Each structure stands twice: as C-alpha cells, then as structure tokens.
Amino acid sequence: MMSPEYIKERVQSIIQLPALPAVAMEVVEMVDNPRTSASKLGKVISTDQALTAKVLKIANSPFYGFPRKISTIDFAIIVLGYDALKEIVISISLISSLQKKSDGLFDAKGFWDHAIATGVLARRLARDLGYRVTEEVFVGGLLHDMGVSVLHRYFKSEYRRIVEIARESELTFLEAEESVLSVTHAEVGGWLAERWNLPRHLVQAISLHHTPAKAESNHELVSLIHCADVVSCKVMKGQTEFDKGIDFDKVALARLGLNDENAVEEYIENCTSILNADFEEAVRAGGFR
Ligand SMILES: [Fe+2]
Ligand SMILES: [Fe+2]
Numbered sequence: 001m002m003s004p005e006y007i008k009e010r011v012q013s014i015i016q017l018p019a020l021p022a023v024a025m026e027v028v029e030m031v032d033n034p035r036t037s038a039s040k041l042g043k044v045i046s047t048d049q050a051l052t053a054k055v056l057k058i059a060n061s062p063f064y065g066f067p068r069k070i071s072t073i074d075f076a077i078i079v080l081g082y083d084a085l086k087e088i089v090i091s092i093s094l095i096s097s098l099q100k101k102s103d104g105l106f107d108a109k110g111f112w113d114h115a116i117a118t119g120v121l122a123r124r125l126a127r128d129l130g131y132r133v134t135e136e137v138f139v140g141g142l143l144h145d146m147g148v149s150v151l152h153r154y155f156k157s158e159y160r161r162i163v164e165i166a167r168e169s170e171l172t173f174l175e176a177e178e179s180v181l182s183v184t185h186a187e188v189g190g191w192l193a194e195r196w197n198l199p200r201h202l203v204q205a206i207s208l209h210h211t212p213a214k215a216e217s218n219h220e221l222v223s224l225i226h227c228a229d230v231v232s233c234k235v236m237k238g239q240t241e242f243d244k245g246i247d248f249d250k251v252a253l254a255r256l257g258l259n260d261e262n263a264v265e266e267y268i269e270n271c272t273s274i275l276n277a278d279f280e281e282a283v284r285a286g287g288f289r
Contacts, residue, residue: 122228147189
C-alpha cells in the first residue's frame with residue numbers, strides 16, 4: 001500500500017499550481033480596481049460560459065436568500081458583491097482546473113451541486129449563528145471536498161477500488177479510503193490547499209471537515225464547514241456518494257453552541273423546505289406541470 005507520506009508528496013508534486021484562466025485573472029484585477037463598474041465586469045465574465053453558469057447558480061441558490069430570480073450576470077455581481085465575486089471566481093477556477101468530466105465513478109454535476117450547496121449553507125449557518133460572515137466561510141464550503149477530485153484524477157485505480165468498496169460494502173466512503181490509501185479525501189484536499197498557498201485556516205477547514213474535533217485552532221470555521229457539509233448532505237439526500245454515512249460530530253455542534261438536537265433537526269427541515277419550495281417553483285416556471 002502507498003504510504004501517506006508518499007501520497008502527500010505525490011499530491012504536492014504532480015499537481016502544478018494551475019494557472020488561473022485568463023478570464024479569472026482579468027476579473028481579479030478588475031475587482032481590485034475601484035473604478036470598475038458591474039457592467040464592465042459582467043461583460044468580461046460573460047465571455048466564459050461555464051464560469052457565468054456557475055456564478056448565476058450560486059447567486060440563485062435558494063439558500064443564498066435572494067427573493068427574486070437573478071438571470072443576468074450584472075445583477076448577480078450586485079447581489080454577491082465584488083469581494084465575494086472575486087473569491088468565488090478564484091475557487092471555481094481552481095476546482096475546474098482539477099476536474100474532468102463525469103464517468104461511472106464520479107458525478108461532476110453532483111460534485112458541483114454539493115460544493116455550492118455547502119458553501120452557501122456555511123455562509124447562511126454563520127449568519128444565523130451570529131458569526132462574522134466572511135467569504136472564507138463560503139469558500140471553505142465550496143472547496144471542502146476537492147480532495148475527491150484529486151483522487152479521481154490522479155489516483156485512478158485506487159479511486160476505483162474505493163468506490164467499489166463503498167458501493168458493495170457497509171463501509172462508509174471515508175472508511176473505504178482509509179482501507180485503500182490510509183488517508184482520506186479530506187487530508188488530500190488539505191495538502192493541495194497547502195500547495196496552493198491558501199490561508200492556514202482554509203487548509204484546516206478542508207483537511208478536518210470530517211474530523212473537526214481534531215482542530216487545535218480556528219474551531220469556529222472548521223466546525224461551520226463540517227456542520228454545513230452534513231446539513232447539505234441531509235438536505236440534498238444521496239447527491240454525493242463520497243459523503244456516504246456522514247453525520248454530525250458532537251464536538252463541532254457544541255463548539256457552535258448547537259446543543260439542542262431538536263433545534264438542529266428543525267433547522268435541517270427548514271433548509272429542506274426552502275430547497276423544495278424552490279424546486280417546486282422551478283418546475284412550475286418551466287411549465288413541467
Ligand atoms: Fe468530504
Ligand atoms: Fe462534502
């Protein structure tokens with residue numbers, strides 16, 4: 001079996017720092033210029049269709065809390081704000097650079113839905129709990145499972161075995177990862193985040209999202225990302241097989257002051273109904289009924 005040290009070395013060496021795509025670079029520069037207008041920025045983003053679709057999807061996520069449909073990129077920029085937009089564009093570009101298309105082992109759409117839902121739920125949870133809402137909470141949610149992409153792309157045969165074990169046995173995906181690689185996608189994602197020189201608290205949030213009690217610092221952020229991940233899995237049942245069987249860590253709940261089980265259940269139900277209402281509306285608007 002490969003040793004964790006070997007895997008770490010491989011993750012940090014084979015993966016060259018992906019150059020940000022030209023459009024993302026331009027967005028970052030424009031956002032830093034106070035004279036940039038939303039419509040100018042919109043024009044640049046619109047030249048990249050995949051990026052535009054993802055930015056609109058984030059702005060329209062039912063959990064983001066904007067009451068009306070956002071159908072233009074200019075409007076999305078106003079709703080999200082320049083700084084948030086910059087973080088979002090960088091994160092989307094980073095994960096996209098890793099990702100390949102779906103195959104029988106990896107569902108790219110499910111991956112993105114889960115990443116976006118977790119980012120938006122983390123932001124919402126932070127706000128609902130009265131923590132300072134910063135975009136790092138959102139970005140942590142967006143990037144938390146990027147280790148899965150790394151395994152799928154760079155450790156193909158091991159990833160295949162992990163998926164087979166998780167599908168055919170009672171083991172969770174994390175246990176299957178441990179049994180094949182002796183590390184999990186959380187650690188792998190953390191190593192990549194280190195390699196990309198992401199801030200220390202984000203590296204921690206990514207590498208400890210399934211073991212938040214191990215955090216020695218940045219408890220709040222680590223616990224928030226962990227809880228948002230679990231809420232996102234419970235709300236969007238069965239979207240991602242790599243989070244099979246995950247549940248709340250009691251220490252993380254306690255660190256966020258979420259000691260009342262019923263209140264947590266109610267929160268999840270509330271999120272589920274927000275999602276369902278949005279889905280119903282989409283079905284009606286699309287004339288499917
Ligand atoms: Fe995960
Ligand atoms: Fe996850």
